Amino acid sequence: MGRYLGPLTKVSRRLGVFVGGNLKAFQKRNFPPGQHGRVQGRKRKLSDYAVRLQEKQKLRYLYGGLREKQFKRYFDEAARIAGIKGGNTGQILLQLLERRLDNVVYRLGFAKTRLQARQLVKHGHFLVNGRKVNIPSYQVKPGDIIELKERSKKSPVFRENLENKDPRTIPSWLELDKDNFRGKVLEIPQEIELEIPVNVQHIIEFYSM
Helix, strand or coil, X not given: CCCCCCCHHHHHHHHCCCCCCCHHHHHHCCCCCCCCHHHHCCCCCCCHHHHHHHHHHHHHHHCCCCCHXXXXXXXXXXXXXXXXHCCCHHHHHHHHHHCEHHHHHHHHCCCCCHHHHHHHHHCCCEEECCEECCCCCCECCCCXXXXXXXXXXXXXXXXXXXXXXXHHHCCCXXXXXXXXXXXXXXXXXXXXXXXXXXXHHHHHHHHHC
């Protein structure tokens, strides 16, 4: 399955939570898309499989519409690490997703959305420890410095995004130097606050069914 390139607002309506797209449109039409969406609303009872699938889809689309194969690799890696080092598979899964370079760019405020962050990373705007990295899935680690290329610092897009970023929303495991267009990874994220409620245990159960 390839990366989803359609309207995320429709996905948000189908899942019942905002995972991307046009927020105002989602709030105005907060019911499933389709001919009978308004009538059926959220009353339709889902099977156990459908409930777990929906939680998985929430997390996939929240992190920019990851391909199913790619998302499954993250889960398998989280399960492998948990088996070797101990720990909770769900927590490790979230840590791997949070440590993606495009997510860090988004969390620091260089981009308005994860999709925009992915595009900006692919276009080569960012350096990690002084070296250009254009791979959105690149895994950052504690001590890494993420900064804009010198030429990119002149772009009004980044200045505007950073000015509009509420510093209180930057997670504690990251540090932002807004004046120098630079961020630092302080530690592996422990307490991860997602923008929407996701039952990670259901995702573990989905891949165990």
